[in-house]
Amino acid sequence: MKKEASIVIADDHPMLLKGLYDELTSNGYNIIGQADNGMRALELILTLKPKLALLDIEMPLLNAFEVFKMAREKRTETKFILLSYHKEKEYILQARALNIGAYLLKEDSFFTIEKCIESVLNNEEFFSPYFQDSALSNTKDELKQLSHLTASEVSILKRIALNQSSKAIADDIGVSIRTIDKHRANIINKLGLSKSTNTLTSWALLNKDIIGEL
Structure with missing residues (x-):
């Protein structure tokens, strides 16, 4: 089952981290590690090798983008979902430039989080419903121009x-x-x-x- 996939979560806000943990575990998800900073998140990813990591973008010591790059340098196969308050196009562009295909807003419902987890485990992209398809298409076009x-x-x-x-x-x-x-x-x-x-x-x-x- 999808809910048997091991997950590491990270957020530097204790209440948000607890809320995410409680919501996921009460719905049957397998949380094997929690971190309140990017360095700890990286350590957990490298040692526990979770199937999935849900990371707040802005954390002390290392942000989620830095965690992703360092994890990939170590050839980890963990899949990543970014969590953020940021709605600016630049964050989506940076995620796509790194080939991170999952980006959620902290205001998204738990139903959306579940849909995202399922999509990522099926190797599919998933972005918060806040982002219109046209905006996501535009970010792809911009990256294509850079190429x-x-x-x-x-x-x-x-x-x-x-x-x-x-x-x-x-x-x-x-x-x-x-x-x-x-x-x-x-x-x-x-x-x-x-x-x-x-x-x-x-x-x-x-x-x-x-x-x-x-």
Whole structure:
């Protein structure tokens, strides 16, 4: 049965963690570990090897994205569900950039949580009903656009996301400013951004977490 799948849960808010634990266990789910910070969550995932981990995104020591990346580096097969209050598109983009296909809001019903768990265990994506299909489709399109960038363009975009100037980037990689400006123009075209001054820099700073995963 699906409810026999081992689960680790993590949230740095004691009441929310207790509420999640009580709700899951009273409905027959097998909770094998609880954590109130990201480092402890990672330790539990690596030692207990649960089938599923439900993690609050923002936790002390390590956030859920960092836990996921470190767990994957250790080749864990645990499946992840993110829990958050955040409704901003950037969080969905970052989850998708890491190939995390499950994202719930803390306001979602327990019925929704159950549907999400079932979907993830069946290797299917599941996002909170709050997010419209059109919005989810748009995030896929944005990631597809990023995939069209060359290695050089990705390298430059990462530096732009660190708020480096064209001159600093040119000096850093040993090319002319004109070459950097040409790359910037190509990136703007590929991402479908407006050609206004500083548009690319503003976009890169806003999406620096996603860019960092490229």
